[in-house]
Amino acid sequence: MISLRDVTVAYGSQVVLDGVDLDICDGETLAILGASGSGKSTILRLIIGLQKPTRGRIFVDGADITPYDEEQLNEMRRNMGMVFQYSALFDSMTVGENVAFGPRQRTRCSEEEIQAIVREKLSLVGLEGIEDMMPNDLSGGMKKRVSLARAIALDPKTILYDEPTAGLDPLRSMDINRLIVGMQRHLKATSILVTHDMRSAFYAADRIAFLQGGRFRLIAPKEEFKHTEDREVLQFIYGGELPEERETML
Numbered sequence: 470m471i472s473l474r475d476v477t478v479a480y481g482s483q484v485v486l487d488g489v490d491l492d493i494c495d496g497e498t499l500a501i502l503g504a505s506g507s508g509k510s511t512i513l514r515l516i517i518g519l520q521k522p523t524r525g526r527i528f529v530d531g532a533d534i535t536p537y538d539e540e541q542l543n544e545m546r547r548n549m550g551m552v553f554q555y556s557a558l559f560d561s562m563t564v565g566e567n568v569a570f571g572p573r574q575r576t577r578c579s580e581e582e583i584q585a586i587v588r589e590k591l592s593l594v595g596l597e598g599i600e601d602m603m604p605n606d607l608s609g610g611m612k613k614r615v616s617l618a619r620a621i622a623l624d625p626k627t628i629l630y631d632e633p634t635a636g637l638d639p640l641r642s643m644d645i646n647r648l649i650v651g652m653q654r655h656l657k658a659t660s661i662l663v664t665h666d667m668r669s670a671f672y673a674a675d676r677i678a679f680l681q682g683g684r685f686r687l688i689a690p691k692e693e694f695k696h697t698e699d700r701e702v703l704q705f706i707y708g709g710e711l712p713e714e715r716e717t718m719l
């Protein structure tokens with residue numbers, strides 16, 4: 470279980486998160502929605518320890534990670550995989566080296582074992598046999614999948630996705646959505662999905678949280694979220710139009 474308790478993040482006078490509480494249960498997929506700049510990526514950075522809150526506490530499996538030093542955070546991160554916005558692959562390394570990066574840094578696996586991990590993870594994301602390719606030779610969708618293979622190289626308990634479908638066409642986005650669901654089933658991982666992509670959130674998530682004005686305006690199972698009567702949330706879901714306006718526009 471991952472919990473945020475009364476978490477505030479401020480940059481000078483700009484308060485991005487304002488006393489946020491959140492619980493993410495083991496094995497669930499939670500999607501975090503919100504306007505640009507509402508603090509979604511900040512929440513991921515707090516959970517993976519790339520950033521400390523201005524106030525409040527973050528708990529991972531019961532441990533308060535807020536005071537952790539870099540060594541303790543590195544140990545904790547062994548159980549977390551992050552798919553960064555825009556893939557963030559190492560361009561000077563082959564695909565295989567990218568996927569092998571975590572196992573090489575964090576385990577004492579033999580080269581043979583590492584190569585087996587690389588093959589297995591690439592196969593899981595549907596990209597067998599591309600170990601020797603360079604990231605720049607891949608399409609955007611393939612890069613995202615390699616990024617996912619890298620994130621799951623150490624079988625993490627938690628996978629954090631920052632806009633995993635950004636910049637992809639609807640078909641490639643759907644491939645990624647299926648993979649997110651597949652990873653949750655295969656690894657029984659807890660997944661936190663930050664996205665602007667409603668289709669992605671409604672397809673992949675168990676629960677959806679809507680961030681606005683530094684707080685969660687609504688956190689609900691996706692069916693309940695879909696049927697909310699909160700007009701601000703509805704406007705966000707329907708891209709500015711309310712459902713009744715949508716009907717008349719068609």
Ligand SMILES: Nc1ncnc2c1ncn2[C@@H]1O[C@H](COP(=O)(O)OP(=O)(O)OP(=O)(O)O)[C@@H](O)[C@H]1O
Pocket residue numbers: 480485503504505506507508509510511512
């Ligand atoms: N290091 C920083 N210094 C100052 N302001 C920052 C810093 N990092 C983030 N911010 C600000 O904090 C706010 C929240 O940023 P964050 O990246 O969490 O938003 P987001 O909801 O993920 O946005 P997007 O959907 O555009 O990626 C933004 O207004 C951003 O400009």
